[in-house]
Amino acid sequence: MEKNKETAGKNIGSRDETIFSPRIRPIGVIKNEIEEPFLVAGNEGLDMQKSMEKVREEVRELDQRISTIIVDADWGDALKGIEAYSHLLVLYWAHKVNEQGRALKRVHPMGRKEIPEVGLFCTCSPARPNPVLACVVRLHERKGNILKVSGLDAIDGSPVVDIKPYVNSWYPREAVSMPEWMRRLMEEVDQYDRLKQNPRADFIEAIERRDLARCLIKTAEIHGHYCPGSALGVMASMHGLSLLYGLNRFDAAVTSSDGLENLMAIVEINACFADGVQAVSGCTLGNNALIYRDLGKHAVTLAIRGNDMGVRVCARPDFRETIGRLVPAFYPLMEKVIKNRVHTKEDEKRFKDTAREAAFALIKQDFENVFSAERVRVDLPGYAPIVDSIICQNCGEQLMATKAALNGICLTCAEKPYFQVEGRGIVSNTRRQA
């Protein structure tokens, strides 16, 4: 053992401090618009200075952001010929890391407290004993001793320690493995990126995979709870779309509404069912691709503009028996909690549990056992018009000109009747007063 120690010492002089003098000298500096690092080392370890949302955005924008590397005039000559490379490996110094940061041995990755601490060298934390950071960048141009690069994850003023060419054959080509937490962090960044490109990417993926459970979970994000009604809306829309396109595999471009009213949904009930329809089809009240027909039926018609045939899906008259058979306790509890509104906290919890159970059991049923479907002729109204706005002379609020009373003031100021969709359906506000 003693011998090994000695040899190691002799071979590389790893403990010999003298090889570090003269000290590492910067050969240039990085200039960009990023003033502060998003990870800072403090008393509690790493601390995230910005929201994850912001960080993900910055990671994504990194590819586009141009940084300038100003190489010291002395070393300009050392850049000769570098423009023949498309990518470079830049080594730079995290100059804002303090002594405290340089002593950290374990950190929560990205300062995320919910991820258990890991050894510092398992991370790319900027706070490290010798805060040398490395980044592969794309080289856009070289003008003398000035390089323009993108993809450089550094803050303004970072000293550059070294520049090397990036040659991919020097790096492993086989599959690379990594800890689960790192894989998840990277996935999060990708996810954000994907959703920024297409906000419905998650839904579209779930629809394409016919993953009803995933659609139900995503529907509950807006619906607020799991219930057989929203599950019916999810199923009806999923199968309706499938029939509408007559495809085995969905075409992502038309799988759901993109807010341009090309896919339209006509829903016949303003209950839980309607949220399943809105979520899966993407046709919503707000994007004008949802038409509400006040008929009180668990039915939806899906249609594509320019095609006068659509698909209407309606729950079979015995759908309640199916739900009752799947979860016998559901309807008695619903009677107690929702209809009579006389119940204990315990009843309410049990009701929610059975509603969830019924929803997830329902989506496993064969479509034909729960619904009937038919091709129907549809008569869609025109695209939602873009109308002028006016200012109400009385309250000063802006409104669509088409919604004003005859004297150019809003209906509330004019004390005129108007319609509203509420629990009972479409009603005139005057009906209640009458």
Ligand SMILES: [Zn+2]
């Ligand atoms: Zn519901």
Ligand SMILES: [Zn+2]
């Ligand atoms: Zn007004």
